[in-house]
Amino acid sequence: MTKPRVLISDKMDPNAARIFEERGCDVDVITGETPEQLIARIGDYDGLAIRSSTKVTKAVLDAATNLKVIGRAGIGVDNVDIPYASAKGVVVMNTPFGNSITTAEHAIALMFALARQIPDANAQTQAGLWPKSGFMGVELTNKTLGLIGAGNIGSIVASRALGLRMKVIAYDPFLTEDRAVEMGVEKVDLDTLLSRADFVTLHTPLTDETRNILSRERLEGAKKGIRIINCARGGLIDEAALKDCLESGQVAGAALDVFETEPPAKDHPLFGAPNFICTPHLGASTTEAQVNVALQVAEQLADYLVNGGVTNALNVPSLSAEEAPKLRPYMALAEKLGSLVGQLAHGNLTHISIEREGAAAELNGKPITAAVLAGFMRRYSDTVNMVNAPFLAKERGLDVSEIRHEREGAFNTLIRVTVETAQGPRSVAGTLFGNDAPRLVEIFGIGIEAELAGHMLYIVNDDKPGFIGRIGTLLGASGINIGTFNLGRREAGGEAVLLLSLDEALTPEVIAEAEKVEGVKTVKALAF
Ligand SMILES: NC(=O)C1=CN([C@@H]2O[C@H](COP(=O)(O)OP(=O)(O)OC[C@H]3O[C@@H](n4cnc5c(N)ncnc54)[C@H](O)[C@@H]3O)[C@@H](O)[C@H]2O)C=CC1
Numbered sequence: 246m247t248k249p250r251v252l253i254s255d256k257m258d259p260n261a262a263r264i265f266e267e268r269g270c271d272v273d274v275i276t277g278e279t280p281e282q283l284i285a286r287i288g289d290y291d292g293l294a295i296r297s298s299t300k301v302t303k304a305v306l307d308a309a310t311n312l313k314v315i316g317r318a319g320i321g322v323d324n325v326d327i328p329y330a331s332a333k334g335v336v337v338m339n340t341p342f343g344n345s346i347t348t349a350e351h352a353i354a355l356m357f358a359l360a361r362q363i364p365d366a367n368a369q370t371q372a373g374l375w376p377k378s379g380f381m382g383v384e385l386t387n388k389t390l391g392l393i394g395a396g397n398i399g400s401i402v403a404s405r406a407l408g409l410r411m412k413v414i415a416y417d418p419f420l421t422e423d424r425a426v427e428m429g430v431e432k433v434d435l436d437t438l439l440s441r442a443d444f445v446t447l448h449t450p451l452t453d454e455t456r457n458i459l460s461r462e463r464l465e466g467a468k469k470g471i472r473i474i475n476c477a478r479g480g481l482i483d484e485a486a487l488k489d490c491l492e493s494g495q496v497a498g499a500a501l502d503v504f505e506t507e508p509p510a511k512d513h514p515l516f517g518a519p520n521f522i523c524t525p526h527l528g529a530s531t532t533e534a535q536v537n538v539a540l541q542v543a544e545q546l547a548d549y550l551v552n553g554g555v556t557n558a559l560n561v562p563s564l565s566a567e568e569a570p571k572l573r574p575y576m577a578l579a580e581k582l583g584s585l586v587g588q589l590a591h592g593n594l595t596h597i598s599i600e601r602e603g604a605a606a607e608l609n610g611k612p613i614t615a616a617v618l619a620g621f622m623r624r625y626s627d628t629v630n631m632v633n634a635p636f637l638a639k640e641r642g643l644d645v646s647e648i649r650h651e652r653e654g655a656f657n658t659l660i661r662v663t664v665e666t667a668q669g670p671r672s673v674a675g676t677l678f679g680n681d682a683p684r685l686v687e688i689f690g691i692g693i694e695a696e697l698a699g700h701m702l703y704i705v706n707d708d709k710p711g712f713i714g715r716i717g718t719l720l721g722a723s724g725i726n727i728g729t730f731n732l733g734r735r736e737a738g739g740e741a742v743l744l745l746s747l748d749e750a751l752t753p754e755v756i757a758e759a760e761k762v763e764g765v766k767t768v769k770a771l772a773f
Pocket residue numbers: 319320321322341344345348393394395396397398399416417418419420448449450451454455476477478502503526527528529530
């Protein structure tokens with residue numbers, strides 16, 4: 246088997262490359278390239294490991310013809326076009342916790358630096374001045390800190406600020422009252438936060454909702470003398486308005502680790518503004534955090550490329566280490582059932598339902614549904630996988646329903662996939678033998694027991710003596726070897742189904758001959 250190839254395109258702790266190699270991947274570390282250079286190179290790789298410098302645009306993804314997974318050694322993924330990656334079937338993962346303490350500590354460091362004007366005082370002192378009277382600071386104790394975004398980093402900042410005896414208030418539409426109490430913060434709306442906070446610190450992702458969240462209007466309407474820290478993303482604050490507010494004294498100080506455009510232009514309007522300090526996107530830059538995220542991203546990417554394990558993915562249901570071994574045979578079964586129904590059902594299919602019965606009902610349904618859709622959507626495209634199948638299904642207007650039956654039926658675990666056709670509903674169902682061997686047990690209402698693999702021949706016929714012999718003779722005369730032979734029928738003498746696994750693909754000529762065999766109603770070559 247050829248080894249998966251991984252490109253590390255941003256500076257990363259060397260542990261990442263080591264882990265990739267140990268886990269059976271070929272790895273290249275090529276950083277600092279232009280977008281054009283990356284586009285020229287990316288087609289060679291199965292995996293891409295990045296930080297915030299590499300921009301994974303539509304053009305990069307179009308050129309990434311072999312790419313299966315992108316791993317962000319860090320948290321923010323606004324540098325990746327995730328909807329387009331999803332449409333292309335590329336998994337996007339991040340490392341959601343590896344640098345959160347480090348980034349929270351940077352926000353606290355910047356808060357102290359603002360309160361005591363440390364960077365300026367340091368520069369002037371080292372320049373030979375002794376500006377003891379020019380740097381009157383403020384205490385943090387008893388001041389109010391306003392958190393915008395109270396997720397992982399925001400909550401660490403809150404705990405540190407509470408330790409500094411600050412009062413912490415938070416604006417986050419997804420923060421529950423219970424969680425706010427647990428964190429020791431007061432949940433408020435954004436206007437209240439800005440009217441009460443002495444310091445404001447931002448910890449949200451950059452999204453359409455959060456872009457420009459500190460707009461000119463909000464900055465001008467905030468409590469006079471507020472101090473602002475942004476270790477999240479440029480684009481959250483109106484930079485031109487911030488400069489005006491610093492100059493007017495409306496904002497008493499601002500510390501930015503991130504800019505709308507990085508690196509910012511040499512003549513960025515904020516440079517030189519009063520009480521403005523900045524760092525070059527250093528929030529995650531500690532030895533500890535960089536080792537954490539490098540190890541984690543390499544483990545996650547290698548696990549996906551080598552074993553199909555999915556951890557911390559942003560566009561596909563994750564499979565935890567505990568559930569992955571249990572779910573994998575179900576996903577194989579689900580994909581085969583989706584593929585079977587997709588190959589057999591005719592016409593414009595607008596509805597698919599996925600029922601899980603018995604033990605299957607207890608499992609995480611999302612990966613199972615994604616696997617059914619991956620199999621099913623192959624009737625429309627060869628490049629479908631679990632990542633893009635749900636998107637493609639939505640694009641085609643396919644209505645997907647999921648049903649759980651806790652009770653067991655004839656099998657202790659079962660998945661049934663049904664599509665609505667012009668002739669009515671058509672179902673196939675399968676189970677696992679010995680917990681890990683997928684088996685088809687029902688096809689369009691007829692009980693059968695068959696493996697679904699490789700090349701297969703599906704025939705619906707009248708249940709009459711001599712039929713099996715005639716088909717066997719035809720295949721033998723055509724030089725096609727039969728692997729397994731499975732039969733099912735509605736009732737004796739009624740409609741019957743024959744499902745054969747074959748050692749090679751059927752030719753159109755053999756199919757045409759099979760259609761002529763007496764008693765045959767339907768013939769279809771299947772491939773899994
Ligand atoms: N400067 C740096 O080097 C680093 C920056 N970051 C940035 O920090 C951000 C936050 O990271 P985490 O706390 O780990 O993410 P998280 O996902 O744990 O928390 C984000 C919080 O923002 C909240 N949120 C979403 N929309 C909001 C809105 N419209 N208004 C207010 N709150 C909203 C969410 O509910 C969530 O609680 C990342 O997205 C990343 O952009 C992260 C690491 C390093």
